[in-house]
Amino acid sequence: MAGTGEPGEGAERAAGGECRCGRCPHGARAGHQQAVAAFIALREDFAAGRGVPAGLARSAGAARQWVSDELTLSAREVARRRAAGKAAWLAAVRWRTLLAVWSAAVALLLGQALTALGTGWTAARTAGLAAAVVLALGLTAAAWWHRAHGGALAPLIGEDGRLSTSRTIAAGWAAAVLYAVLTVVVQQVTAAGPDERRPLLQGVALARSGALLVALALGCAVAVLAYGLVASRVRSGRLQKVPAERPRAADLLTDDAGRGSLLDVQYVLVNAAVLGCALVRLAGQPAQLPQLPWGLVVLLALSGATYLWGKAVAGGRPVILSVVRSRELGDLAAPVRTGDDIEIRGAGFVPPGAGTPDRLARTVVRIGDVHVPVPLVPVAGGFTNPTDGVLTVPVPVDVEPGRVEVRVVTAAGVETKGYVIDVVD
Helix, strand or coil, X not given: CCCCCCCCCHHHECCXXXXXXXXXXXXXXXHHHHHHHHHHHHHHHHHCCCCCXXXXXXXXXXXXXXXXXXXXXXXXXXXXXXXXXXXXXXXXXXXXXXXXXXXXXXXXXXXXXXXXXXXXXXXXXXXXXXXXXXXXXXXXXXXXXXXXXXXXXXXXXXXXXXXXXXXXXXXXXXXXXXXHHHHHHHHHHHCCCHHHHXXXXXXXXXXXXXXXXXXXXXXXXXXXHHHHHHHHHHHCCCXXXXXXXXXXXHHHCECCCCCECHHXXXXXXXXXHHHHHHHHHHHHCCCCCCCCCHHHHHHHHHHHHHHHHHHHHCCCCCEEEEEEECXXXXXXXXXXXXXXXXXXXXXXXXXXXXXXXXXXXXXXXXXXXXXXXXCCEEECCEEEECCCCEEEEECCCCCCCEEEEEEEXXXXXXXXXXXXXXXXX
C-alpha cells in the first residue's frame, strides 16, 4: 500500500515495509500470518511449562484453566484475522476468475488461428469465437454482480464456504452445453439461405442432442439432490458442518477435513472425461451439437448415484460411549466428586474441519445444568485436549451431588444424547 503519512501508518507495517493493515489482500494475509505465529509461540511456551504465573503454578486445575483462557483469546485473534483475510480474498479473486475466463477466450482464438493456417478461416471458427465471447461476457457480468463474494466463483461456493463439487460439475456441463448451442445459433444466423440452415437445424434435433441434454440434467439433478441431502442432515444433527477458512481448489476432491475423498474424485474424473469427449466431438463437428453415446450417460448416472449415496451416509451424530473419573498415577480409586476431572470417551467430538484452536475452544460439556468449556491442553505441535474421541473436563462445584446427565456440544453446535453419571459428596 502507498504511504499516506497518516498517524498510525507505521503500526500497520512491519520492519521492511510489509503491510499488515488488514484492508487489502496482502495486508490481511500478512496480519493473519503474524497472528498465527504469535499463537504458535504462545502454545509452545505453555507446552514447555513457560509463562504460567507463579501464583497459579501450585494448582494444576487453575493453571490449566488460565492457559486455556490465554490460548482461547489468542485463537480468537487468529480467527478475526482469518475472517478479514477471507473477505479480502473473496473481493480480490474476482479479478483472477476474469483473467482465467478471458485467457481461455484468447487461447481459443490462438488455437483457431493456428488450425486455420492449412485449411483457411471458416464460419464455424467465427461462430466458436463469438460463442466464447458471449459466454465470457456473461461470466464477467456474474463476476461483477458477485464481486464481494468471489466473482464468478460465487455460485460454486457452498454454504460452508467450500467449493462445491456437485455445483462445479453442474456449472461445467451448463457452460459446455451453452457454448455448443451458441456456436450452432451463430452459424444459423450467419447462414446464407435455407439450404445451409437445414443441416444446422438437424444438428440440434432431439434424436441427436438427447444424450447431451440428459447429461446436463443429471449434473443439475445431482447438485440439487446433494444440496437437499446435506441441508436436511445438518438440520437434523446427523451431519456436522463447520465453515471453511476460504474456498480452495482442493475442495473438489477432498472432504471437509482436507482428506482425499474417493467419491468426490470418481465423480469429478468421470464427468471430466465425458465432458472432454463432448467437447472433442464439438470441435470435430461444430455445426452440430455433440452426440454422446448412451453408455457414457449411464456411466454418468452411476457415478452420480454413488456420489449421492456417499452424501447420504457420511458423517453422523457425536456420541458418548462412557464417562470415567480421570485418575493420575498414584491416585486411589474413588467415585466422581465435584472438583474431579472426568474423561468423556466417544466419537465425533471434533467435527471435520474444526481442528483450528478457535473452534476447538468452542467445545462445551453440559454437566447437569452447568456448561463447562473444554480446556485447551497444549503440547508441542498441537493439543491433547479436546480430541475427537476423548474430552477431559473438571466437575464444577455448582453441580449438585446425585445422578446427573452429561452431554457434549461440539463446535458445529450438535449435542450428544445424555449420559448419566453419579456424583457423590
